[in-house]
Each structure stands twice: as C-alpha cells, then as structure tokens.
Amino acid sequence: MQTRITISPELREWILATTRVGHGVPEVLRLMKENGYDPRQSRSIVAEVLKLPLAALHASTGKQAPPGLRTKHPEAPEVSVDGHIIQIPISVEAPMLRVLDGILTEQECAELIELARPRLQRALTVDSEGKHQVDHRRTSEGMFFTLNELPLVGRIEQRLASLLGVPVNHGEGLQILHYLPGQEYEPHYDWFDPEQPGYGAITAAGGQRIASVVMYLNTPAQGGGTAFPEIGLTVTARRGSAVYFAYEGGDRSSLHAGLPVLRGEKWIATKWLRERPYKTSAKT
Numbered sequence: 001m002q003t004r005i006t007i008s009p010e011l012r013e014w015i016l017a018t019t020r021v022g023h024g025v026p027e028v029l030r031l032m033k034e035n036g037y038d039p040r041q042s043r044s045i046v047a048e049v050l051k052l053p054l055a056a057l058h059a060s061t062g063k064q065a066p067p068g069l070r071t072k073h074p075e076a077p078e079v080s081v082d083g084h085i086i087q088i089p090i091s092v093e094a095p096m097l098r099v100l101d102g103i104l105t106e107q108e109c110a111e112l113i114e115l116a117r118p119r120l121q122r123a124l125t126v127d128s129e130g131k132h133q134v135d136h137r138r139t140s141e142g143m144f145f146t147l148n149e150l151p152l153v154g155r156i157e158q159r160l161a162s163l164l165g166v167p168v169n170h171g172e173g174l175q176i177l178h179y180l181p182g183q184e185y186e187p188h189y190d191w192f193d194p195e196q197p198g199y200g201a202i203t204a205a206g207g208q209r210i211a212s213v214v215m216y217l218n219t220p221a222q223g224g225g226t227a228f229p230e231i232g233l234t235v236t237a238r239r240g241s242a243v244y245f246a247y248e249g250g251d252r253s254s255l256h257a258g259l260p261v262l263r264g265e266k267w268i269a270t271k272w273l274r275e276r277p278y279k280t281s282a283k284t
C-alpha cells in the first residue's frame with residue numbers, strides 16, 4: 001500500500017545517536033522540526049529508523065485514536081477450532097507471524113477456486129486516496145466474495161474469527177487471487193499509512209487493518225512463496241496452509257511480497273482484518 005522512504009545515512013545515524021543518549025521520540029521530532037523537516041515526514045523517517053510502528057509515534061505525539069480490537073495469536077504446536085485441527089510449524093514474534101497448516105481442507109480449496117474462476121478480474125489495490133486502482137505492483141487477477149456470501153465462505157470466516165478472536169464483521173470480504181508464471185505482488189505493507197491523504201477515507205469504515213491471513217489454495221509447481229524480506233523468511237505456498245501476520249497499524253517488519261510464480265500457477269484467499277467492525281453491503 002505504500003512506498004518506502006529514502007533516508008540519508010547521516011540522518012539515520014543522527015536519529016540513532018540522539019535516542020542512544022537518552023532523548024525520547026518527541027524530542028527527536030521536535031529537533032527535526034526546528035531543523036526544517038516536515039513533521040509528517042519526520043514521523044515516517046523516525047519510525048523507519050527505529051523500526052517502530054507509525055501508530056506508536058502518533059501516540060507519542062498525542063494523535064492516537066482510541067485503541068480498537070487486536071487479534072489473538074494462535075500458539076504452537078496446534079489449535080483446535082470447532083473440531084478442526086490447525087498445526088503451527090513456524091512462529092515469529094517480529095513481525096508477529098504464524099504458519100497455519102490445515103486451515104482449509106483440500107475440498108474447500110478446490111471449491112473456492114472453482115467459485116472464483118468465472119469472476120476473476122485484474123487485481124486492484126487501494127491507492128493513497130482510497131480508490132481501487134489497477135496496480136503495476138500486483139499483476140495477478142482477483143475477485144472478492146462479500147461477507148458470508150456463500151455457506152463455504154461463511155464457514156471459513158467463522159473459523160478465522162474463532163481462531164483469532166475477532167468477530168467476522170471485522171473482516172473485509174475474502175479476496176481470491178490467481179497468479180500465472182511471472183506474476184507476483186511486489187513488497188508492500190497491508191496496513192494503511194496514516195500520513196497518506198486518503199487515510200481518513202480508507203479507514204472511515206473499520207479503522208486500520210490489524211492482521212492478514214493469506215491462505216494457499218494450491219501448491220505452485222515452483223516459486224510463489226510469500227516473502228518477508230525484513231526477516232529473510234519465505235513461507236512456502238502449500239495447498240490448505242496459510243500465513244497469518246499481525247501488524248497493529250504500522251509495523252514495518254511486516255513488509256511482504258508474493259514472489260513470482262516460476263512454474264505452474266498460484267491461487268490464494270486473503271482475509272484482511274480491521275480493528276473495528278467493517279461495514280459492507282454484505283448479508284451477514
């Protein structure tokens with residue numbers, strides 16, 4: 001959803017040195033303002049250098065909205081949801097991430113693909129003004145189901161809600177993406193940047209995104225994993241598995257990418273969760 005900022009090595013070193021000797025973030029921001037930096041940009045720069053969530057900087061400057069709901073992180077080795085066993089072979093704390101094996105059955109994966117196939121269109125992303133746009137960074141085709149659109153969709157949404165402790169109505173509609181060889185989703189954050197002009201519009205319903213679940217509906221013959229370049233992790237795309245990650249509005253370690261499919265194809269279902277109920281025209 002956003003581009004990364006360029007920070008000179010001198011500025012980076014100055015921020016690190018200033019905080020190392022005991023000055024807090026508000027003091028660093030004040031000094032930067034005195035030196036002619038734009039306050040909005042300063043917050044992004046300081047967040048990037050100190051690897052802090054942007055939201056934390058808003059809190060330190062008194063601009064934070066009241067907190068919304070947070071997901072409960074599933075714990076290894078396995079979780080049972082309504083009799084459905086989900087294995088957790090990999091856990092990471094920063095970013096907060098879990099690999100979830102067996103979140104979907106083979107049949108659920110196959111059914112989702114067949115339901116989505118006739119409705120695919122070039123995938124869109126939300127631009128800085130809150131409008132859905134064709135994005136060169138995302139070359140796949142996709143579609144959205146509305147909340148609880150079909151019994152299968154509703155069942156999966158309920159499973160995720162129980163697993164993560166966040167009601168179904170905090171979810172955006174399930175998105176299905178289809179990638180062919182060479183198609184990818186370049187590195188991005190799923191949370192919305194509070195510094196972007198469209199932030200208010202994008203978060204008017206539901207508030208900030210707090211977590212994502214990328215579910216793999218098939219196993220690509222080669223390539224197509226989900227990479228987290230800040231921590232050097234690539235999650236293999238395997239039918240029925242998922243990667244869950246939570247970012248609480250601004251965690252830069254949650255940068256991730258859908259790597260190019262090298263052979264075969266890749267199908268995923270993505271669920272994005274908001275901190276507050278997300279109103280759609282869906283039947284629930």
Ligand SMILES: O=C(O)CCC(=O)C(=O)O
Pocket residue numbers: 185190212214224225226227256257258259268270
């Ligand atoms: O294709 C992937 O592995 C990642 C998809 C993704 O980042 C998203 O849907 O937000």
Ligand SMILES: [Fe+2]
Pocket residue numbers: 188189190212256
């Ligand atoms: Fe993403």
